Amino acid sequence: MAQGLANTGVYLIQTFFGIYIFLVMLRFLMQVSRADYYNPLCQGIVKITDPAIRPFRPLLPTVYGVDFATLGVAFVIQMIALSLIILVSGANFPLFSPLYIAWALLALFSIIFKIYFFALIIMVISSWLAPHSSHPALTLVNQIVEPICQPARKLLPPMGGIDFSIILVFVVINVIENILVIPPLKAMLQVPANMILGL
Numbered sequence: 376m377a378q379g380l381a382n383t384g385v386y387l388i389q390t391f392f393g394i395y396i397f398l399v400m401l402r403f404l405m406q407v408s409r410a411d412y413y414n415p416l417c418q419g420i421v422k423i424t425d426p427a428i429r430p431f432r433p434l435l436p437t438v439y440g441v442d443f444a445t446l447g448v449a450f451v452i453q454m455i456a457l458s459l460i461i462l463v464s465g466a467n468f469p470l471f472s473p474l475y476i477a478w479a480l481l482a483l484f485s486i487i488f489k490i491y492f493f494a495l496i497i498m499v500i501s502s503w504l505a506p507h508s509s510h511p512a513l514t515l516v517n518q519i520v521e522p523i524c525q526p527a528r529k530l531l532p533p534m535g536g537i538d539f540s541i542i543l544v545f546v547v548i549n550v551i552e553n554i555l556v557i558p559p560l561k562a563m564l565q566v567p568a569n570m571i572l573g574l
Contacts (some may be wrong), residue, residue: 378548384463392456393572396449396535399424400486401519403445406437410518416511425447446483453479453572466568477564481557484571488552489573494520502538519545 402424404410410417427448435443457475461468494516501513520541527540527547551557 381464385460388456388459388463391573392452392459394423395427396452396456396486396572397490398484398485399427399445399449399452401490403442403449403503404487404490404519405515406442406445407440408519408522410515411441414511414515416515427452449483449486450479453482456572457570464570467470474564478566478571481560481564482571483568485552486573488548488557491520491523492545492552495541495548496535499541 392475398420402420405417406421412418412421424445429442431444431447435447436533437443457479458471497513497516498520501508501516506514522541523544524538528538531539531543533539
């Protein structure tokens with residue numbers, strides 16, 4: 376019974392904190408890609424995340440287009456979620472360790488790649504089903520993905536009306552996230568399974 380309650384608590388923490396971290400990191404990528412601020416979906420994300428981010432602005436300014444306040448909020452939420460998971464699950468870890476900082480940073484790095492991964496999938500599917508759609512969600516997806524697809528188009532320009540650059544970016548993201556970077560770092564840092572949001 377106690378284990379079931381602990382598992383439920385961990386699930387709820389991972390779900391709600393995970394959704395909020397996803398929205399905060401999505402806002403970060405919106406800012407990096409200079410997505411349309413007046414897009415209704417962007418406005419919604421800003422309203423949801425702004426109360427948490429606003430207090431961090433005086434401490435962590437934006438530098439060269441990188442909004443460190445947004446990243447700071449995502450990092451703090453990740454650390455809070457990890458601490459709560461440790462408390463609720465009764466895991467055999469100290470409540471705080473410098474190693475958790477590395478875990479949290481790696482998780483945020485991984486979340487960025489996950490957002491790009493799903494955004495690319497949505498972009499490809501929408502190009503088949505609704506190629507000329509102006510839906511706010513599809514507009515936002517295209518604006519987020521465009522900065523990473525544009526350099527790939529220089530290496531692999533469209534041929535026969537098909538944009539192969541998306542495939543190239545998709546493969547690179549998969550290799551980084553699933554083979555070359557994230558798994559070796561997880562192993563090196565001994566990241567526990569199913570405890571860190573995004574990993």
